[in-house]
Amino acid sequence: MLEIDNLKQELKRINNEAAKIRELPVEKRADFGKKVNARRQEILEKISEVERAMLDTAVEPIDITAWSGVNEPMPEFYPTEMGSLHPLMAEFDRVVEIYQMMGFDVVEARQLDDEYHMFDSLNFAKEHPARDGYDTFRTEEGFIPPAHTSTMQHRVLKEYRKNLEAGREIAVVVPGRVFRNEDVDATHEHTFYQCEGVYVSEDCSMSNMLGILREFFEKYYEQKLNIRTQPGYFPFTEPSLEFMIEKPKSLGGKKGDYLEMLGCGMIHPNVLKMAGIDPEKYHGFAWGGGIDRLVMLRYGLDDVRYFESGNLKFLREF
Numbered sequence: 172m173l174e175i176d177n178l179k180q181e182l183k184r185i186n187n188e189a190a191k192i193r194e195l196p197v198e199k200r201a202d203f204g205k206k207v208n209a210r211r212q213e214i215l216e217k218i219s220e221v222e223r224a225m226l227d228t229a230v231e232p233i234d235i236t237a238w239s240g241v242n243e244p245m246p247e248f249y250p251t252e253m254g255s256l257h258p259l260m261a262e263f264d265r266v267v268e269i270y271q272m273m274g275f276d277v278v279e280a281r282q283l284d285d286e287y288h289m290f291d292s293l294n295f296a297k298e299h300p301a302r303d304g305y306d307t308f309r310t311e312e313g314f315i316p317p318a319h320t321s322t323m324q325h326r327v328l329k330e331y332r333k334n335l336e337a338g339r340e341i342a343v344v345v346p347g348r349v350f351r352n353e354d355v356d357a358t359h360e361h362t363f364y365q366c367e368g369v370y371v372s373e374d375c376s377m378s379n380m381l382g383i384l385r386e387f388f389e390k391y392y393e394q395k396l397n398i399r400t401q402p403g404y405f406p407f408t409e410p411s412l413e414f415m416i417e418k419p420k421s422l423g424g425k426k427g428d429y430l431e432m433l434g435c436g437m438i439h440p441n442v443l444k445m446a447g448i449d450p451e452k453y454h455g456f457a458w459g460g461g462i463d464r465l466v467m468l469r470y471g472l473d474d475v476r477y478f479e480s481g482n483l484k485f486l487r488e489f
């Protein structure tokens with residue numbers, strides 16, 4: 172039992188004892204009263220002492236500069252330091268800036284979406300096995316943490332349709348965080364980042380798309396690159412391509428070392444139609460690719476798990 176509880180019980184006992192004074196013969200009462208009162212005074216003082224001590228510890232201020240380096244032993248002396256942007260976020264800024272310089276608007280993706288934007292608005296047929304390629308999570312209410320930034324395509328097309336009506340093009344990139352039900356290993360994470368691009372105009376073509384993508388990758392890696400495409404399949408593009416770059420020598424690549432960087436293609440007429448855009452009049456292309464992979468190549472990282480690890484030793488290298 173706590174000290175304070177013991178003291179309070181003792182006080183109660185003394186008070187009961189004091190009540191017995193009436194049972195005593197008159198000549199003994201004064202002496203008895205004095206003794207009991209002295210004892211009661213002693214206990215009351217102890218109680219307020221303990222209460223004061225309890226109050227002192229309760230209001231002791233929290234030391235917000237206390238050591239919190241979970242990955243490292245506590246040093247004898249440590250300076251407090253400013254935090255910094257996570258390397259992925261810093262790279263994201265770079266990516267978005269390159270697209271902005273090319274004239275693209277930026278719309279941030281959601282981290283919780285629904286069946287319609289994840290699948291239906293992207294021309295995934297009901298029950299089509301292509302849905303299985305995007306094995307993601309679901310909340311109990313049926314919402315979906317998006318498996319790709321393409322979930323934003325429908326919203327972007329609808330929102331920016333007015334550009335077309337005003338005789339201009341739609342040119343938007345969508346950075347976002349995405350989620351997949353992956354077995355995590357050096358090249359797979361359940362949480363990662365993508366950047367989506369959407370372009371629509373009256374007369375754009377596949378070669379415009381390849382030009383934009385080449386420009387982006389050459390700016391990002393600050394050098395000329397060899398590019399290549401191969402056929403792919405996505406329900407929301409037709410035709411669909413996988414876009415590859417030859418791994419530059421400066422980043423440890425050999426001739427013929429091609430890396431798939433993103434998926435892309437001409438936006439499927441059904442996707443345009445669902446957003447209220449006439450596919451007879453307008454054409455569009457779209458692409459989406461992982462940011463983690465882009466950054467890993469730039470810095471020669473071999474394990475995607477570093478990014479989500481919260482490992483300060485890793486983070487401080489940037």
Ligand code: DAH
Nearest residue numbers: 319321434435436457458459
């Ligand atoms: N969302 C696709 C993925 O994560 C990539 C992609 C392919 C995005 C084609 C696009 C596109 O916008 O047109 O696998």
